[in-house]
Amino acid sequence: MDATALSDPTPAAARDAVLDGLDAGDVVCVAGRCRVTYEGRASSTLGPGDRLLLLKPDGTALVHTAEGHQPVNWQPPGCDHDAAVVDGELVVHSSRSTPAEELDVRFETVAQLSRYAVTDPAELALEGTEADLKRRVLDEPALVERGFEPRATERETPAGAVDVYGVDEDGNTVVVELKRRRVGPDAVGQLSRYVEALRRDSHEATRIRGILVAPSVTDRARELLAEKGLEFVPVEPVAE
Amino acid sequence: MDATALSDPTPAAARDAVLDGLDAGDVVCVAGRCRVTYEGRASSTLGPGDRLLLLKPDGTALVHTAEGHQPVNWQPPGCDHDAAVVDGELVVHSSRSTPAEELDVRFETVAQLSRYAVTDPAELALEGTEADLKRRVLDEPALVERGFEPRATERETPAGAVDVYGVDEDGNTVVVELKRRRVGPDAVGQLSRYVEALRRDSHEATRIRGILVAPSVTDRARELLAEKGLEFVPVEPVAE
DNA sequence: GATTCTATCTCGCTG
DNA sequence: CAGCGAGGTAGAATC
Numbered sequence: 001m002d003a004t005a006l007s008d009p010t011p012a013a014a015r016d017a018v019l020d021g022l023d024a025g026d027v028v029c030v031a032g033r034c035r036v037t038y039e040g041r042a043s044s045t046l047g048p049g050d051r052l053l054l055l056k057p058d059g060t061a062l063v064h065t066a067e068g069h070q071p072v073n074w075q076p077p078g079c080d081h082d083a084a085v086v087d088g089e090l091v092v093h094s095s096r097s098t099p100a101e102e103l104d105v106r107f108e109t110v111a112q113l114s115r116y117a118v119t120d121p122a123e124l125a126l127e128g129t130e131a132d133l134k135r136r137v138l139d140e141p142a143l144v145e146r147g148f149e150p151r152a153t154e155r156e157t158p159a160g161a162v163d164v165y166g167v168d169e170d171g172n173t174v175v176v177e178l179k180r181r182r183v184g185p186d187a188v189g190q191l192s193r194y195v196e197a198l199r200r201d202s203h204e205a206t207r208i209r210g211i212l213v214a215p216s217v218t219d220r221a222r223e224l225l226a227e228k229g230l231e232f233v234p235v236e237p238v239a240e
Numbered sequence: 241m242d243a244t245a246l247s248d249p250t251p252a253a254a255r256d257a258v259l260d261g262l263d264a265g266d267v268v269c270v271a272g273r274c275r276v277t278y279e280g281r282a283s284s285t286l287g288p289g290d291r292l293l294l295l296k297p298d299g300t301a302l303v304h305t306a307e308g309h310q311p312v313n314w315q316p317p318g319c320d321h322d323a324a325v326v327d328g329e330l331v332v333h334s335s336r337s338t339p340a341e342e343l344d345v346r347f348e349t350v351a352q353l354s355r356y357a358v359t360d361p362a363e364l365a366l367e368g369t370e371a372d373l374k375r376r377v378l379d380e381p382a383l384v385e386r387g388f389e390p391r392a393t394e395r396e397t398p399a400g401a402v403d404v405y406g407v408d409e410d411g412n413t414v415v416v417e418l419k420r421r422r423v424g425p426d427a428v429g430q431l432s433r434y435v436e437a438l439r440r441d442s443h444e445a446t447r448i449r450g451i452l453v454a455p456s457v458t459d460r461a462r463e464l465l466a467e468k469g470l471e472f473v474p475v476e477p478v479a480e
Numbered sequence: 481g482a483t484t485c486t487a488t489c490t491c492g493c494t495g
Numbered sequence: 496c497a498g499c500g501a502g503g504t505a506g507a508a509t510c
Contacts, residue, residue: 001290003271003352005245027292027306029269031243031356041421041488042368042477049360050241052267052294058307066267066358067298069316069505073364076309076490098496101488112243114354116271118306120289124313128282130501159464160425160499161494180502181281184484185400189429190500193464200467218483224399224433227440237282281503309490316505338481341503370486394509400484401509420487424499430485458498 002117011085014110018055018083018092021115028055030092032110036063036073040101046073053092053105055081061094061103075103130163130180133237137164137178137213143235144176144213145169159197160190164213172207173198179214180237187212188224195230242357251325254350258295258323258332261355268295270332272350276303276313280341286312293332293345295321301334301343315343370403370420373477377404377418377453383475384416384453385409399437400430404453412447413438419454420477427452428464435470 006017014030021028030053036046046063051072054062061075075094079101082093090107134153141148147169155165164176175198177191195210202208210230217225217232225232246257254270261268270293276286286303291312294302301315315334319341322333330347374393381388387409395405404416415438417431435450442448450470457465457472465472 001271001273001349001351003247005247005352005354007243007245025306027304029292029354031241031354031358033241038488042366044364044366044488046364047362049362050356050358051360052269052356052358054292054304056304056306056308060307060309062304062309064267064294064296064302065360066265066296067300067317067360068296069300069302069314070487070489072360074309074488076488077307099488109241111241111356112245112354114245114269114271114352116290116292116351118271118290118292120291120305120307120312122287122289124284124286126282126284126503128503159460182482185433186426186430186485189426189433193425193429220399220483278503284503310502310504314503316503339503366488368488422498426500460498 001119004115006113007111009110009113011088011090011107011110014090014107014113015083015085017113017115018090022055022057022081024115024117025057026115027057027118029053029114029116030055030090030105030107030110031112033108035106035108037104038073038102041099044073048108055092055094059094059096061092063105073103075101079103128180128237130178130237133178133180133213133235134163136237136239137176137235141166144211144233148174157194157197158201159193162194168209172209173202175208175210177210177212179212181214182216182218183212183214184218184221185224187214188221188228188230191230192228241359243354245352245354247352249350249353251328251330251347251350254330254347254353255323255325257353257355258330262295262297262321264355264357265297266355267297267358269293269354269356270295270330270347270350271352273348275346275348277344278313278342281339284313288348295332299334299336301332303345313343315341319343368420368477370418370477373418373420373453373475374403376477376479377416377475381406384414384451384473388414397434397437398441399433402434408449412449413442415448415450417450417452419452421454422456422458423452423454423461424458425461425464427454428461428468428470431470432468435468
């Protein structure tokens, strides 16, 4: 991987390095004292301070401070980056349409400007997702309940797609909502919406059960389940 | 802002720079070819590729590729970072408990190692949030409906806290759920939970209305509102 | 620490 | 393109 760094570049040298770097498909990192303004879905201003600005070749911009996982300001992938010297200061501008959003980072001083030729052929292999939980349940439906027979996944209802749709031992319809982690009231609402939608579209006689499958539930979620006549079955996303 | 960069440091020099940097409270950026493993709430592996590793003094770790807003791997603030040379390679390890999570970044090569003395006294001033929408509605309740009188915010119900609670012209109870942007079915479910909870806890005679206040709604959300007998009033989070 | 909910959520998928 | 739901969501407020 190629990497270059300029220390205390002039605003013009910084501008050129930013433009050349983005042109070459590099990731560019600008470190220095700056002010930031954002206008789009919301709007924000950020007074002077030391930060890192990461500009990616896919149009992402990230302004990071010394704290937190999240950037203090950013632009999503797909934006157009530009750099210029305005009033003797490096100004990086990033914008997109739909929705219209603009980010301006104005540097009082640039302490360092780095370029990185970042190429990454590898793909992240992630385990323990909801997809893994679904696979587990389909492989071994008895995890939900003895006699449970899955009939479809992502079955459409007027309220959205049901994770796993099937029938129980007695022939009742079963709607399963999967969650990879401990669930709160929102998941109960989701399951409830699916069950109600199916009940509206079915014969009076048909019994439709709703089962939330997750590692655990909060107290309030459990209360909501009880109120709605829904069930909970504890299952981990991956076997222990 | 102080910034230093080492080009193609030896693993030992890189390790020392990482440890010294973190010790000094700097943000450390390691650029190079690496592999990443994560184990915690889920687990993941990432094969060799060029990436940037940002280590923050608050215990945050971010692994960024050339694409995307999100880091491909990370650790949240509060983790303990460590660096060592293992089998001739720089290995950065970051871990925390509750939940137990570990991240390992093993560098085949380190192209550049930078340290940044990042100090940021400024606070982000953000506008257009749900808090702004709430302020707007409380300042001018007629935005919801002529005669609407807010009586409480964050009023507790068995199903959670209601954004704005009040009464209408006719003395009916009104539950308002605020959303800063266009809403889908989830917000309807949320409002519905609050309304149902209040109905259960109130006299038969009391009429309880649920009003979703947001810039707009999706079609499915509108259908759900109709089914539940809930209402929608369009309001922007900030005046146009 | 656990729970609940917001977020410029982001991301991926589907129509 | 919009809508819908997952996410190692993170972050904040509250209990």
